[in-house]
Amino acid sequence: MRVLHVITGLAPGGAEHQLRLLLRRLPHDCEVVTLSNPGAVAAAIRADGTTVHELTMSSNRDVSAVVKLRRLIRDGRFDLVHTHLYRACVHGRVAARLAGVPAVATEHSLGDGVIEGRRTSTAVRALYLATERAGRVTIAVSGTVAARLRAWGVPARRISVIPNGIDAAEFRYDPLRRAAARARYGIAPDAVVVGGVGRLEPGKRFDHLIWALTQVPGATLLLVGDGSARRSLRDQAHRQGVGGRVVFAGSVGHVRDLLCAMDVFVSPSGHETFGLAVLEALACGLPALYAVCPPLEESGDESARRLSRDPESLPRALRAELAGLAERGGARRPVPAIVGRYDIARLAESVGCLYDRIVPAPERAESKGTPR
Known part of the structure; x- marks a missing residue:
């Protein structure tokens, strides 16, 4: 299975290091695209042999990123898109839908009225909910995050709790x-x-x-x-x-x-x-x-x-x-x-099983003779 991970940035941080650890253990052909701030984690991921693409978004309203992501998804013949952090989730899920590829998101930092360290507004929540429907599943890293997703209006059936992990x-x-x-x-x-x-x-x-x-x-x-x-x-x-x-x-x-x-x-x-x-x-x-x-x-x-x-x-x-x-x-x-x-190997296994449920083997691009 070919999986494209979309993340807001790759400066040192909890979500960024989670992605690095996850990539080392997933038995899939993965690539990464960062929407801003490639940072030190990008270098670590590349050192592990994973391709990292860089897009430069001027702001959260830069919709050109959706067009670029859609092209990358289609040209790369990816089977699944996995988004991480708010900006990547909003733009990445829409791009995946336009490319005809299923998407899963991981919500790392949905605090009580806070996303990625910033206070949320009604408009921010509305945009999040609207784009959430373009994906299949949102992974919550804790029961606390799952409860806040439900409070925002995300249906419980579309939430899967898979805790973070460490090595x-x-x-x-x-x-x-x-x-x-x-x-x-x-x-x-x-x-x-x-x-x-x-x-x-x-x-x-x-x-x-x-x-x-x-x-x-x-x-x-x-x-x-x-x-x-x-x-x-x-x-x-x-x-x-x-x-x-x-x-x-x-x-x-x-x-x-x-x-x-x-x-x-x-x-x-x-x-x-x-x-x-x-x-x-x-x-x-x-x-x-x-x-x-x-x-x-x-x-x-x-x-x-x-x-x-x-x-x-x-x-x-x-x-x-x-x-x-x-x-x-x-x-x-x-x-x-x-x-x-909370060993990272358990996280990778759970995420891999979720991938297999969303994209069964017969539906994968790698088993097809022609591009999407």
Whole structure:
């Protein structure tokens, strides 16, 4: 089966890395098209041997992308189109319908009134629903996302819940990587490091984490990611007297080295639709604190500590975890079973089965003697 994956961009991010991992395990002939910002993940995907096409969209209203996608789908004789993220889903499903090819979408980041970190409007929802009908199935990465899709008006019969997955081996703790990462960012070998990973945007609530640092003397905060709030977060850190204890690492291609450099992981965001970063931290043997993480909440798993809405919850939990760290002599924690439950191989198998249901073997272009 030939599958064209359409994604909004390929800068480092959760959905982008999910696609990279999925492509490695799908037993199909896959290609990728990015509508904007090819980024570092595009290079990683190409290094794995997958063709990446680049389209440059000027805005969400650039309908020329639909024409270009339709041509690419037909010329490439693809059997199925799989879209990822809002812009790609809207344009990609329409292009697939015009090309006469079935489409499936994965909804990675449909927050409570938020898509890809931005507030939604009635018009945005209406466009999403109108184009959703051009596809066959929408994959929700968690029960939380599925519930929000239904609340938007997507029929339950058109939603399939297939959780995100991780390759735990990619996040295995390595003391040599820890030492190298700390040296790279000027962090002392014996420093106690609290870490956070994600886009530096207001909704991620890293300002809460900087404030909590003022209540945890001696700790260093390592923030991995970039975004529009970087300057304001840096200014906040200096105003609150912890500027010398906050390290802004910026965006990185893969977070393993920096997770190894941390001692406690915190995800303060209240708008996570999956919380993949928490599972990645657990895979690295880190104690983790989180505000929202559907895999842990939906399963009742207690491998990480959930924060309450009490403003004091975060600094209090941090002090408790750092005390536990001292009792363990700085040793990592065992990787919990919940990590294995979300192994990427299971995701790939479930997605592959969905493909086979949508496009049975006799209907595939590769079995036909003439182009579409």
